């Protein structure tokens with residue numbers, strides 16, 4: 204069978220499952236299985252060998268069961284890194300790259316004391332900053348590893364309760380040849396020593412309201428780990444838990460940064476102020492939603 208015939212067949216098969224972009228997804232699955240660029244496949248319309256056809260059908264079957272495409276392909280690009288993902292670990296989202304971008308901007312400003320720096324490039328090496336970073340709820344390790352790559356002199360620690368997620372995080376550090384990040388299993392700050400202090404605490408915690416979980420699209424609701432999403436009754440449980448303890452783990456003039464869910468900024472600003480943070484600011488994403496909160500340690 205030729206590529207264009209396989210493409211049409213795969214698209215029609217995926218279409219029946221009611222997904223949004225069957226043609227695009229069919230292209231991605233086929234080019235992944237054939238290890239070839241889509242433009243080349245369209246140009247050459249090559250013969251698809253039987254073994255490859257079987258793989259295309261197997262992956263399409265998985266996608267038809269609404270398994271996320273990222274799990275099927277096995278990895279995502281995140282801030283210039285290849286992050287391996289699969290069942291049991293949250294797929295890194297584009298808005299989380301914004302959190303990394305803001306953190307890189309902040310640490311670059313601190314290290315160079317320059318407010319007028321241009322925006323950073325993914326994985327740009329900033330040899331200078333030598334502080335330490337704690338990434339709570341690290342999951343695949345995407346945030347911890349992006350910051351460790353951007354600041355090779357820094358020490359980064361990620362914690363998570365999920366054994367599976369931490370296995371991915373450790374594998375991702377090897378895959379990306381990163382040596383300044385470590386991953387520890389446990390509940391938020393618990394696995395750390397009592398007196399361990401950080402320059403930056405960063406987190407993208409679970410923040411979906413418990414009752415909203417059932418309304419999520421099947422790719423998320425069925426396949427992604429509920430514990431990575433469930434922020435409790437009002438979605439704010441983790442912000443409260445982190446902000447109650449953050450002051451004991453921040454250095455003088457240290458920073459805390461969060462990714463926020465839609466409509467949570469006012470409530471989290473309030474919790475942060477109660478937790479003793481100062482200079483609290485919000486950053487909007489490209490859709491104009493307040494997505495990132497930055498606060499400074501109350502200790503002056």
Ligand SMILES: C[S@@+](CC[C@H](N)C(=O)[O-])C[C@H]1O[C@@H](n2cnc3c(N)ncnc32)[C@H](O)[C@@H]1O
Pocket residue numbers: 293294295296299339340341342343344345346362363364365368389390391407408409410430431432
């Ligand atoms: C929203 S995901 C974020 C994952 C990753 N940081 C990212 O941005 O893609 C939240 C993560 O928090 C972890 N988690 C849930 N409860 C936790 C707890 N009490 N302590 C530490 N991690 C927790 C979950 O296992 C999950 O990996």
